[in-house]
Each structure stands twice: as C-alpha cells, then as structure tokens.
Amino acid sequence: MARSVVSRYGADTAFMTFVALLMAFLYVPIWVLIAFSFSSSRSLTWPIPGFTLDWYRKLFANEDLLTALGNSFYVAILSTLLSLVVGVAAAMALHRFHFPGKTLFRRLILLPITLPGIVTGISMLNMFSLFGMPLSLETVIFGHATALLGVVVTQVYARLQRIPRSLEEASGDLGATPLRTFLFVTLPNLRSAIIGAGLLSFVLSFDEIPVTFFLTGRDNTLPMYIYSTMRRGVTPEINAVGTLIVLASLVLIVLSVIATRDRSGAGR
Amino acid sequence: MTALRRNLSGALVLGIPLAWIVLFMLVPYGIIATYSFWIKAYPTFKPAFQFGNYVTLFTDPQYVQVLLRTLKISALVSAASLALAYPFAYWLVFRCRWQGVRTWLYMAVIAPLWVSYLLRAYIWKTILGTEGILNSFLMWAGLTDAPTDIFLYNQFAMILTLTYIFIPFMVMPIYTALERIPPNLTEASADLGMTPWQTFLKVTLPLSMPGIAAGFTLTFCLSFGDFIAPFLVGGPDGNLIASVIQTQFGSALNWPLGSALSIVMLVIVLSIVSLSDRLERNSTAGGA
Numbered sequence: 423m424a425r426s427v428v429s430r431y432g433a434d435t436a437f438m439t440f441v442a443l444l445m446a447f448l449y450v451p452i453w454v455l456i457a458f459s460f461s462s463s464r465s466l467t468w469p470i471p472g473f474t475l476d477w478y479r480k481l482f483a484n485e486d487l488l489t490a491l492g493n494s495f496y497v498a499i500l501s502t503l504l505s506l507v508v509g510v511a512a513a514m515a516l517h518r519f520h521f522p523g524k525t526l527f528r529r530l531i532l533l534p535i536t537l538p539g540i541v542t543g544i545s546m547l548n549m550f551s552l553f554g555m556p557l558s559l560e561t562v563i564f565g566h567a568t569a570l571l572g573v574v575v576t577q578v579y580a581r582l583q584r585i586p587r588s589l590e591e592a593s594g595d596l597g598a599t600p601l602r603t604f605l606f607v608t609l610p611n612l613r614s615a616i617i618g619a620g621l622l623s624f625v626l627s628f629d630e631i632p633v634t635f636f637l638t639g640r641d642n643t644l645p646m647y648i649y650s651t652m653r654r655g656v657t658p659e660i661n662a663v664g665t666l667i668v669l670a671s672l673v674l675i676v677l678s679v680i681a682t683r684d685r686s687g688a689g690r
Numbered sequence: 691m692t693a694l695r696r697n698l699s700g701a702l703v704l705g706i707p708l709a710w711i712v713l714f715m716l717v718p719y720g721i722i723a724t725y726s727f728w729i730k731a732y733p734t735f736k737p738a739f740q741f742g743n744y745v746t747l748f749t750d751p752q753y754v755q756v757l758l759r760t761l762k763i764s765a766l767v768s769a770a771s772l773a774l775a776y777p778f779a780y781w782l783v784f785r786c787r788w789q790g791v792r793t794w795l796y797m798a799v800i801a802p803l804w805v806s807y808l809l810r811a812y813i814w815k816t817i818l819g820t821e822g823i824l825n826s827f828l829m830w831a832g833l834t835d836a837p838t839d840i841f842l843y844n845q846f847a848m849i850l851t852l853t854y855i856f857i858p859f860m861v862m863p864i865y866t867a868l869e870r871i872p873p874n875l876t877e878a879s880a881d882l883g884m885t886p887w888q889t890f891l892k893v894t895l896p897l898s899m900p901g902i903a904a905g906f907t908l909t910f911c912l913s914f915g916d917f918i919a920p921f922l923v924g925g926p927d928g929n930l931i932a933s934v935i936q937t938q939f940g941s942a943l944n945w946p947l948g949s950a951l952s953i954v955m956l957v958i959v960l961s962i963v964s965l966s967d968r969l970e971r972n973s974t975a976g977g978a
Binding site for chain 1: 699700702703704706707708710711714715716717718719721722725774777778781785795797798799801802804805806807808809810812813814815816817819821822823825826827830854857907908911912914915916917918922932935936939945948949952955956959960962963
C-alpha cells in the first residue's frame with residue numbers, strides 16, 4: 423500500500439514536471455520574442471544591452487506596413503463574411519437534407535482543413551489565370567473563404583446537432599415560414615457558434631500565407647509583408663510587430679471565450 | 691406556395707455551397723489535373739497527354755528524394771507531437787484534480803494557434819541562428835567559446851519548429867477522445883485487478899485511438915504541405931515538396947511539373963484522410 427502511494431506520488435511529480443516543461447517549450451519563445459522587441463541593439467543576441475521603444479516608433483512610421491495592415495483587415499473581414507454565409511448554408515444542408523453524394527459533399531467541404539494551403543493557392547491561381555482574371559486582394563478573398571469554409575462548417579454543424587429538433591418543428595407547426603424559423607429560431611441558437619467560428623476564421627485569414635502567396639497581385643497583406651521583410655534578415659522591428667500581434671491575439675482569445683461562454687449556460 | 695418557398699430555400703441552402711465547391715475547388719483541381727499531363731514549352735507550356743511529368747517525379751532522384759524527405763519529416767513531426775501531446779492530455783483528463791487548472795492548461799496549449807503562425811516559425815529562427823539568442827546565451831553563460839551553427843538550417847530545426855507550430859492540432863483531438871472515455875470503464879478495469887499500466891494499455895489507449903488518428907492526420911498533412919518553416923529554418927538540404935512546387939510556379943516556370951506535384955500532394959493527403967476516417971469508423975464501431 424505504502425509503495426503504491428509512493429509510486430503514485432512519483433508519477434504525479436513526473437507528470438507535473440513534464441507539463442511544466444511543455445509549457446516552457448510553448449511559452450518561453452513567445453516571451454523571448456516580446457523581450458527582444460524592446461532591445462536597443464539591432465542584432466538579436468543575449469544579453470540585451472538596453473531597452474528602447476524605437477522599434478515601435480519605426481513601425482508606426484512605416485507606410486508599407488500600415489497599408490499591408492489595412493489590406494489584411496479588408497481581406498480578413500470579407501473572407502470571414504463569405505465563409506460564414508457559405509459555411510452556415512453548407513452546415514444546414516448537411517444537417518437537414520439527405521441527398522446523393524452527401525458523403526462526398528462533406529468530404530470536399532472539409533478537405534481544406536487538412537489540405538495544405540499551397541494546393542488551394544496553386545489550383546485557384548491556375549483557374550484565375552486561365553480565365554484571364556487579374557490577381558488582386560479580391561482573388562485572395564475567394565481563396566481564403568475557400569480555405570476557411572471547413573472551419574466554419576465543423577463548428578456550426580456541431581452546434582446544429584445539439585439544437586433540439588422540436589424547436590424548429592414547433593415553429594413550423596405554429597405557422598412560421600422556413601425563413602422566419604431560420605431567422606428567429608435556428609440563428610439565435612447558432613449565435614455563439616457563428617461568433618466563435620467567425621473570430622477563428624478572421625484570425626486564420628489575417629495570418630494566412632500559402633494561399634495569399636499565390637493569389638495576391640501587387641498588394642501585400644500583413645503576413646506577406648512580414649515574410650518579405652524576413653527574407654532580408656531578422657530585426658527587432660519584426661519582433662515589435664510580433665509583440666503587437668501577440669497582444670491582439672490575446673484580446674481576440676478573450677473575446678471568443680466571452681462570446682462562446684453561453685455554450686454551457688443559455689445554450690442548453 | 692409554402693412548398694414552393696420551402697423548396698426554394700432548400701435549393702439555396704444546398705445550392706450556394708455546392709456552387710462554391712464546384713467553382714473554387716472542383717474546377718481548379720480539374721485544371722491542375724489537366725495541366726499535369728501537359729508539356730513545358732517556351733515561354734509557358736503546351737497541351738498534350740503524356741505522363742512525362744509523373745515519370746520525372748517518381749524516377750528523377752532529385753524529386754524522389756524530396757518526396758521521401760517530406761514524408762519522413764512529417765512523420766517525425768507527428769510522432770514528436772504525439773509524444774508530447776498524449777501524456778499532457780492524459781494528465782489533464784485523468785490525473786489533474788483541479789478543474790480550473792485543467793481549463794487553463796488546455797487553453798494555454800490551444801492559444802498559440804491564435805498567435806500568428808509565421809511568427810511562431812520566425813521565433814525559432816531568431817533563437818537557433820548562428821548569431822542567434824541560444825548561441826549568444828551559451829557563450830554568455832560560458833558554456834561555449836564560439837557560436838555554433840549546429841542549431842539552425844537543418845532537419846532538426848525544421849522538426850522542432852513544425853512540432854512547436856502544430857502541436858495544438860494533436861492535443862485537441864486526443865483530449866476530446868480521452869474525455870469521452872466513461873470513467874467507470876477504467877474503474878471496472880482497476881476493480882478487476884488490473885494495474886494502472888495494464889488498464890492504460892488495454893482500455894484507455896485503444897479507446898483513444900480515434901483521437902490519435904485524427905491528430906496524426908492533421909499534424910502530418912499540415913507539415914507535409916508547409917513551405918514557410920523550411921524556408922525560415924530549413925537548410926540547403928531542407929527542401930520540402932511544397933517548396934519545390936513553389937519553385938516550379940516561380941523561378942523554374944514549369945507549371946505542368948508543378949501541377950503534377952500538386953496532384954501528388956492532393957492524392958497523398960486524400961488517402962491519409964480517408965485512411966484515418968476508416969480507422970476512426972472501425973474503432974467507434976468496435977467500441978459501441
């Protein structure tokens with residue numbers, strides 16, 4: 423008995439050490455990124471000689487970067503909206519209807535989750551150039567929406583399955599048209615799933631490179647701009663952008679936790 | 691009237707995503723599939739029907755090597771992620787006694803997904819480089835005299851970086867699978883005299899197989915198609931299949947060969963996905 427208590431204690435200690443190391447592996451690099459964004463030296467070497475806010479000042483004076491940031495917002499907002507419209511419809515179709523080829527339909531729509539972005543990017547690039555469509559931020563938007571569709575469908579479909587069927591049936595029995603039922607019964611129940619999926623799509627689109635790489639014309643999105651800066655070498659300026667992105671992600675994570683919180687409360 | 695309207699809304703609900711799939715997935719895939727049989731010709735390419743591009747891919751050692759290397763690296767990334775993710779998820783679900791700690795730690799592992807993927811690759815470039823943070827730290831601490839280049843621009847750096855980036859995709863499905871295991875199963879196993887280790891091998895591990903399969907599929911496919919991390923931290927021998935595709939559509943200007951490579955990638959990803967689908971279905975059928 424005593425031995426099993428000791429071995430259990432030993433196992434717990436081993437597990438906790440492991441978890442602590444894993445957390446260090448995940449988070450020390452992020453703290454390193456943040457710390458060096460304040461470094462007064464141009465090169466990223468230890469020890470940090472002194473602290474400065476110069477790199478942040480440079481960022482806000484960097485016109486190219488600000489334009490890229492604006493482009494990223496434009497692309498992320500529109501592609502999120504598009505993938506939400508198409509994705510919610512697809513999730514409804516999967517949930518509601520039985521039709522020939524449904525398995526194939528589901529597979530295809532979820533494919534971009536596992537399919538490397540480069541294939542989506544290359545194949546759409548070929549199509550656009552075949553049809554003579556010039557590459558622009560709009561072609562990027564179509565690319566992102568296609569790549570993100572699967573994310574929206576998985577989240578919304580999972581929620582649809584948890585809405586009791588009786589709610590929609592009751593609404594129909596009471597004389598509501600399918601559209602009214604959708605607007606006033608289904609949609610409110612999907613609210614938090616849609617917000618969650620929307621936030622995630624927004625972040626993924628904001629961060630996307632492989633599809634953007636092939637589908638953008640002259641305009642750069644923020645990650646594409648950072649990527650092209652990295653080709654020239656590492657500077658604390660990139661760390662400063664990185665730190666701001668980490669901060670923004672943190673805000674979005676908190677938002678999404680708040681938005682999806684009613685999952686356990688009002689959702690049931 | 692109502693029936694008509696119902697049909698109309700049904701048609702829209704199915705029609706919009708269907709049109710999207712056809713226009714932005716099937717047509718583009720069809721186009722690259724067609725191009726993959728064409729021939730490179732100055733200045734671009736010309737129509738043909740021949741398997742030359744595929745023959746090149748599977749016989750030219752240059753491409754065979756890249757393909758094998760990509761498979762190896764993706765497999766190692768998945769294995770490393772599994773080795774880190776499984777004990778973590780196991781501890782969270784079965785050993786962690788504090789609900790708050792569990793929620794926070796789970797969130798902490800998933801949260802990096804929201805932080806730019808590009809940055810997470812870039813961080814390792816700055817840490818591992820010859821004039822990087824790790825080297826200067828080691829010299830500062832007096833552990834080494836001169837900077838070493840063993841950290842960056844090799845396959846180890848690539849595997850480390852990709853594991854760092856994709857590990858959340860392994861944790862999520864395994865955690866979900868472990869959480870679904872009814873506690874009375876492991877209790878029953880313990881009551882019947884099994885040691886915790888036996889219980890793990892005979893009950894927990896088999897029941898978590900669908901999660902492992904899903905995690906493996908995701909991490910494997912994602913690292914398989916990556917070209918950013920190889921560019922940032924991979925060395926001269928670090929070309930992966932996606933980097934080669936990128937070159938074919940860029941400086942090499944051989945669209946037919948690049949298309950053939952994309953089709954190979956598409957087929958490999960599709961087979962892995964359907965394989966893991968089957969595995970998942972089998973194990974859920976067996977469990978129920």
